[in-house]
Amino acid sequence: xxxxxxxxxxxNFEDENQKVIKPTYAxxxxxxxxxxxxxxLCTHFTHMTTSHAPIGEYRQRFLPHLPISCxxxxxxxxxxxxxxxxxxxxxxxxxxxNIIINSFVxxxxxxxxxxxxxxx
Numbered sequence: 406x407x408x409x410x411x412x413x414x415x416x417n418f419e420d421e422n423q424k425v426i427k428p429t430y431a432x433x434x435x436x437x438x439x440x441x442x443x444x445x446l447c448t449h450f451t452h453m454t455t456s457h458a459p460i461g462e463y464r465q466r467f468l469p470h471l472p473i474s475c476x477x478x479x480x481x482x483x484x485x486x487x488x489x490x491x492x493x494x495x496x497x498x499x500x501x502x503n504i505i506i507n508s509f510v511x512x513x514x515x516x517x518x519x520x521x522x523x524x525x
Contacts (some may be wrong), residue, residue: 407468408494414456416485418506426506445521450511452520459522488519495519 418436418522428436440450452458459471461483466468475483477494489509490500495516513519 407491414462414485416454417504418454419504421505421507423505436506440510445517446510446513449517449520450510452522453485453489453509453513455489458520460485460488460520476488485520 420426420439426436426439435449436442436450440447449458457463459473461480462485464471465473465482473482474480475492475494477492479493480487480492483492488495489512495512495518499512499515501512
């Protein structure tokens with residue numbers, strides 16, 4: 406069941422024990438220990454998690470006058486899933502294979518331009 410306070414594109418994560426991590430800011434938060442404390446990584450992680458990033462699926466909804474296809478030429482609409490799992494403009498060796506939070510953190514750390522408004 407989805408949380409009505411979250412957007413429909415909100416990505417849920419699990420910890421290493423495959424338990425869903427509930428987002429919170431109380432007691433240091435539930436994600437910050439995994440994300441680390443660099444501002445850019447935290448920002449890109451938030452962009453990716455909420456799909457509020459400079460990507461085609463966001464532009465299609467909020468900025469329809471801007472291009473929505475991926476620069477790699479393989480996706481008509483650039484989506485979060487395409488960037489993470491398929492796009493060859495990012496490091497193919499660090500692809501999350503599950504929804505464990507650390508796999509996404511590693512992907513973003515190795516691909517600093519992913520989900521970035523300033524291209525890294």
